[in-house]
Amino acid sequence: xxxxVLEELGVSRxxxxxxxxxxxxxxxxxxxxxxxxxxxxGILHSLTIGMDFLIDSTLILYADTLFRRxxxxxxxxxxxxxxxxxxxxxxxxxxxxxxxxxxxxxLQHKTAKQAFWIIRHLSRxxxxxxxxxxxxxxxxxRERAIEKVKRLLTELDADPPKAGADxxxxxxxxxxxxxxxxxxxxxxxxxxxxxTFEDYREAGSRFES
Numbered sequence: 001x002x003x004x005v006l007e008e009l010g011v012s013r014x015x016x017x018x019x020x021x022x023x024x025x026x027x028x029x030x031x032x033x034x035x036x037x038x039x040x041x042g043i044l045h046s047l048t049i050g051m052d053f054l055i056d057s058t059l060i061l062y063a064d065t066l067f068r069r070x071x072x073x074x075x076x077x078x079x080x081x082x083x084x085x086x087x088x089x090x091x092x093x094x095x096x097x098x099x100x101x102x103x104x105x106x107l108q109h110k111t112a113k114q115a116f117w118i119i120r121h122l123s124r125x126x127x128x129x130x131x132x133x134x135x136x137x138x139x140x141x142r143e144r145a146i147e148k149v150k151r152l153l154t155e156l157d158a159d160p161p162k163a164g165a166d167x168x169x170x171x172x173x174x175x176x177x178x179x180x181x182x183x184x185x186x187x188x189x190x191x192x193x194x195x196t197f198e199d200y201r202e203a204g205s206r207f208e209s
Contacts, residue, residue: 001066001207002061002063002067005069008069009069009073009076011059014031015031015033016031017032017034017035017046017047018032018033018035020038022034031053033046033049033050035049040164041164042164042166042169043062043166043167044153044156044157044166045165047153048153048154048157051153051154054146054149054150056143057140057142057143058140059072059138059140059141060140062137064137064194065137065138065192066193066203066207067138067186067190068207071138071184071186072138074184078116078182079116080116080180080181080182081141081142082139082140082141082145082171083139083142083182083183084105084119084138084182084183085136085137085184085191086117086119086133086135086183087136087187087191088132088185101124103123103134103137104122104124104131104132104133104135105133105134105135105183106119106122106126106131107133116182116183116184116185117132117182117183118181119175121172121175122135122175135168136191137193138191148174149174152177153170156170192207
């Protein structure tokens with residue numbers, strides 16, 4: 001599904017970092033990178049392995065997030081060097097109750113009419129009172145930001161305490177370096193993450209069209 005959406009948008013160069021059951025992923029025309037430490041190293045390490053793929057403006061996507069093309073259409077029109085897709089709906093207690101991790105964000109200068117905000121902080125442990133939305137696993141790095149993102153990736157991946165680092169660590173490091181991190185707003189109807197077989201069945205009805 002993701003590949004079809006990307007190709008509709010005109011993206012022809014697609015890379016995938018494989019880990020668990022890597023041999024099951026062998027679609028033609030895709031660049032593959034393998035992370036043999038997938039069980040002990042975080043997503044950030046996977047992105048570091050595929051770092052030479054980061055040449056020009058690049059979309060970074062979680063493999064288990066399904067989304068509609070409308071998200072990408074708006075994202076490429078959003079200003080900023082590093083942009084994240086954010087769902088302003090506060091993650092439900094039902095989702096948390098199933099043990100799902102919520103990658104929460106807090107925002108600056110929120111107004112009802114804005115299509116995007118500046119992100120102030122990201123964390124999987126953000127207190128409920130500070131949660132203004134959820135990062136859905138879709139990000140855009142523009143070409144002028146690529147080299148700095150690579151430097152931050154290298155620094156974080158080489159830091160032993162950050163061995164289990166994820167993309168939120170990278171995005172927070174971007175903010176801490178003095179850069180602005182933009183959040184583009186999406187609706188809950190435009191995306192879903194697939195964690196369970198129940199999700200898989202729901203995805204079939206929502207996205208098979």
